[in-house]
Amino acid sequence: MAQSSGEGLTGDKPNCILEPLTLPERQDTPSTPPNSTDHAAAADSGGDSDRLGCLLCDQTFEDYATDRDMFLAHLLVEHKLVIADVKLIADLKRYAQHWKERLRDKPLTEFCSVIRTNTHPTDKAPSEDFYLLCDVLPEDKELREELQRGRLEQILTQQHKERTDAHFSRACLFCKMHFQGNRCEIFNHMTFDHGFNVGQPDNLVYANEFLDILQEKLEGLQCLYCEKTFKDRPTLKDHMRKKLHKKINPKNTVYDKFYVINYLELGKNWESIQAEDDTEVVSVDTDKEEEWGDWEEEGAQAVCLFCDVSAESIDKLTEHMMDAHSFDFRIVKESLELTFYQQIKLVNYIRRQVHQCICVLCQERFPSRAAMLDHMTSQGHTGIPDKSVWDQPQYFFPTYENDTLLCNLEDKESDNGCHGDGIVVAEELHVPNEASVLRDILRS
Template sequence: MLGPLAFDTTSLSLTNEDTQCLMCCTKYNLKQSLPSFLKHIFDIHHIVIEKPQHIDDFALYLSHWRERFKKTPIEQIIPAVIVKPSNHKYFVLSDLLKEDKVLRHKLKLEAMLRTQEFEREDTTFKTPCLFCKLMFEGKRSCYLTHLSNDHNVRLGNPQNLVYVDDLLKQIEKKLNLLQCLYCEKTFTDRNVLKDHMRKKQHKRINPNNRFYDKYYAVTYLEDHQCNTHVEDLPLEENSDREYADWNESELTITCLFCSHSDKDISNVCLHMNSKHRFNFYNVSKHLDFYQKVKLVNYIRRQIHCLHCIYCDESLQDRDSLEMHLKICQQGHLPDSKLFDQPEFYFPTFENDCFLHYLDDIDD
């Protein structure tokens, strides 16, 4: 049975300002009256918003659909659900609708990016170390480096982590429960746990535990399809660091224009520069990280569909496309209107390793 959803709103980030309804001029303070707003759009406008508690910027989400419904009737955008016996038509906004799915994911990305930017710049972070008596003050990345260098704790590249405070709380909670971070077995005391984690190389997060996906930026780029969190890190040989904690499976990075692959992203970029006359570093150095992601996904799709990345002309085969690109291409960036679109937040190919190493590309 359809109906307005009731749920705990305490964890939602909602504005205290009045927000206008999707379909009329009625305004609600979402922080105080979200259930009333959901009941209003259900009773008056026959609209259901599925899983609103999972929408990161609810006010911006509503603003998007309000503008869409001003331009296009809702019946032309959302298939109606007819409920018996009243025969009332209801319109369900959910991620089953492609536009809604892209919008929700875009808002999630933007919320993650804002948090990550704050965590990278904030210098007021303060915490006692989880493994020694150090009271740490400064940037979160420095504390994560301390955990890695001094205690051999592998949480991954600090530049890939987000919502770090909550991640550290989860780790502290497990340690206080005498649980191993990796296998989650419970031990009799802290010394036994510490010895187990050191000898079994378990000072790391289990990459197959999807609970931790939300703490790694790369999973937001791949819509939670990737569970490779911890990167290959140099080995240490001190008394508490004598065991390697991560040995990632061999991954290869594929050229954006052909099947050439290599384990080093710089070698792949050198290949693209010499073989395809496309200097990825030069054309993308003025883009931010997420624009680079969209550029890669756009090129992947165009090449897969045998379309030119500049003029979108369709070619018959790979050889014709390569010849066309040599004529059309002058080593420049495709028009941003072509690739800087929300749809290209999503990878063309699952687990595209090129996306994992965007920050490692040098001139």
């Protein structure tokens, strides 16, 4: 719950959505009210959990974070042993313990590949044998996968704990507003009121630690995106606003720890998973482009303006909105003689109001969408306000980036969106109003 408000890096601005939103992919019935990472230490717990023991002798290393390189150097120098892809091991301590037990009575050659160096006749240094422990060995691969599953279970348990924690208490990074209870509220507040989007709160883990890092950077007058340091807070604020740097640096691997996606598959982080998705799209057979287009058209779902119900047919969706919400978009369009551009603005206006739980007609805000819909039904507020409210340039921009309904709006004047002899005529805009909107966007 928000307790107080104030001014920080950005001013609070109501009714402002700056991040891309997406509608639910499919909902036929009404809704009801890491691994390229160095964060294996996060899976450890307990007082001595960070202590590493050598696989082949009694040497121990007290702290994982600071002594891991010394541990690996010791294995290489003293025992000629190399662990492959050590960064991908979810729990290095348990990994080392397993192999320490296995190597008590058996030689390294039983499990490791042998690499002999300086074997060329011209090499002056004597040849040496090094031992490589890697996942080519089925036992090693199975161990790594088991540790990965264990870490994922721990991360999901931690995430569930944070999602259900009612004792969360934290101040906004950009203003004096304080939040208690569900952690989603502070992230949503920073997204909607300050344009600072770090993704869906339910995709995050170790949220307090994440916010600590961000707060420390801001207190150190450091930009969160380009990570440059500035002389004072107003200069930093100005920089982040003008450069659109109100986001974190995706190349900074320190943040990998806080996103669940980085724990899902062994050896893959968000970048590699995203690259795979992009590859799949690019690799679609171009000879079947027409079939692909047909598939997309058949599967496209238009979502109701007021709830999550969707349908492939606009007619069915219109019937649903009439029956469930007493709203007929076609009658509104015809009675107000809306142009194609005005239809777009009206849809985006309604989408934005409903997303923020604000009554479409009277502008009253409610704590939930269900409460807002109850109000609209009971008060008969399913109509449309005066054009001056929604016929604004800001509503040219889609509230949801995948809003199929916008693609099915009809333009009476032309099937191709052109007028007369094929010349596209831009809608006249009220310049002072347009300028006002641009100033608001730049100030947000």
